[in-house]
Amino acid sequence: MNCDKEAVELMHKYLDKDMTTEDQAKLAQHLENCEDCQKHFHELKRTISFIKSAEQIEAPPDFTQKVMASLPTEKKRFKYLRWFKVHPVLTAAAIFFILMFGGIVSAWQQDNKLVVSKQDNLVIKGDTVIVPEGVTVDGDLVVKNGNLIIHGTVDGNVTLINGKLLPGDSTIDGEGLMASVGEVNGKFEKVDEIFEWIWYSIKGLFKSVFAY
Amino acid sequence: MDQMIREKIKQVKKGDQSAFEEIVAFFQNKIYQHCYRMLGNAHEAEDIAQEAFIRAYVNIHSYDEKRKFSTWLFRIATNLTIDRLRKRKPDYYLDAQVKGTDGLNMYSQLAADERLPEEQVQDMELQSWISQEIAKLPAKYRSIIMLRYLEEFSLQEISDILDIPLGTVKTRIHRGREALRKKLRHV
Known part of the structure; x- marks a missing residue:
């Protein structure tokens, strides 16, 4: 057997555990008779145990922290997408509320005209609605985008949206609307913030839903 | 341990970034050592090892859970080190391969004014001398020797990591x- 070529080739096959029993027998037989190859084989095995004994190199102590600190932050989009996938019912609810609030808000913004509930005996001057003295308004009074002066009596609830209650000629003593010259025989409600408007709309929605 | 890593990877895939921390902690020494031995200096080793973990995190969805995670991770790290070695200007580095030679580097071109290996070994720890001799191997042999004997991957796994045929792995x-045997035979 050629030492340099064949025998060394077989040694490496042996080291890679990649040889047939036939080859193994060939190598064993050769090694018995060839001192040079014995030496070579011994050196190879020793080399491997040397490599394996090489010092272990450790990462710097703050390595993990540095890696974690430089990871890209998760894109918010993925976070939301994942959340939506996990909670389909809440997603549907969220979409419903977005559409509903959107509708209410745009109704609030678009509608700047003076709107007064249909009542007799009301006097309208510009954007001011007046309940004249000696007049009794039957039913609920709603004024939107306008001011209200009450001299007379309202037999029902008063709702004032996006407007002010003006004292008129008469004095209103303190906060008591009921005690002013005009009289409201029901609840008085004033809405002039968007959230109040939303609340008012929802109340209206629920009232109409549960009215049946 | 494999089970723990598999669990953590699932969590990372679901978007739990903190689960990645334990994966890094578990593999940091192996990956850092591999990069250090490939590149030969601590600064670049840290840089590339970090980059390897970041890439693993960003591309975690392309990791196939049927395969071994360490193989996948070492593949990323090895590719990064090889890229880095390629970008170096060969003039500055003695271990860069000399053109037209197969695996010869500038060390082999230097005049042999070194003392005999036996004398050198007396001066330093045997272990670090071995490390040095590994470091002097051309990169394509060095990577395989390290993956086989320090990380104990099988030849098939090394073929996967380096994306080269099994036959080439065996030759290298x-x-x-043989190259290391010639250096270490006198010890």
């Missing part, structure tokens, strides 16, 4: 062993 590990 054979040459790498």
Whole structure:
């Protein structure tokens, strides 16, 4: 057997555990008779145990922290997408509320005209609605985008949206609307913030839903 | 341990970034050592090892859970080190391969004014001398010797990591062993 070529080739096959029993027998037989190859084989095995004994190199102590600190932050989009996938019912609810609030808000913004509930005996001057003295308004009074002066009596609830209650000629003593010259025989409600408007709309929605 | 890593990877895939921390902690020494031995200096090793973990995190969805995670991770790290070695200007580095030679580097071109290996070994720890001799191997042999004997991957796994045919892995590990044998025979 050629030492340099064949025998060394077989040694490496042996080291890679990649040889047939036939080859193994060939190598064993050769090694018995060839001192040079014995030496070579011994050196190879020793080399491997040397490599394996090489010092272990450790990462710097703050390595993990540095890696974690430089990871890209998760894109918010993925976070939301994942959340939506996990909670389909809440997603549907969220979409419903977005559409509903959107509708209410745009109704609030678009509608700047003076709107007064249909009542007799009301006097309208510009954007001011007046309940004249000696007049009794039957039913609920709603004024939107306008001011209200009450001299007379309202037999029902008063709702004032996006407007002010003006004292008129008469004095209103303190906060008591009921005690002013005009009289409201029901609840008085004033809405002039968007959230109040939303609340008012929802109340209206629920009232109409549960009215049946 | 494999089970723990598999669990953590699932969590990372679901978007739990903190689960990645334990994966990094578990593999940091192996990956850092591999990069250090490939590149030969601590600064670049840290840089590339970090980059390897970041890439693993960003591309975690392309990791196939049927395969071994360490193989996948070492593949990323090895590719990064090889890229880095390629970008170096060859003039500055003695271990860069000399054109037109197969695996010869500038060390082999230097005049042999070194003392005999036996004398050198007396001066330093045997272990670090071995490390140095590994470091002097050309990169393509060095990577395979390290993956086989320090990380104990099988030849098939090394073929996957380096994306080279199994036959090439066998030839190179054979040459790498012979090169080291010549250096270490006198010890």
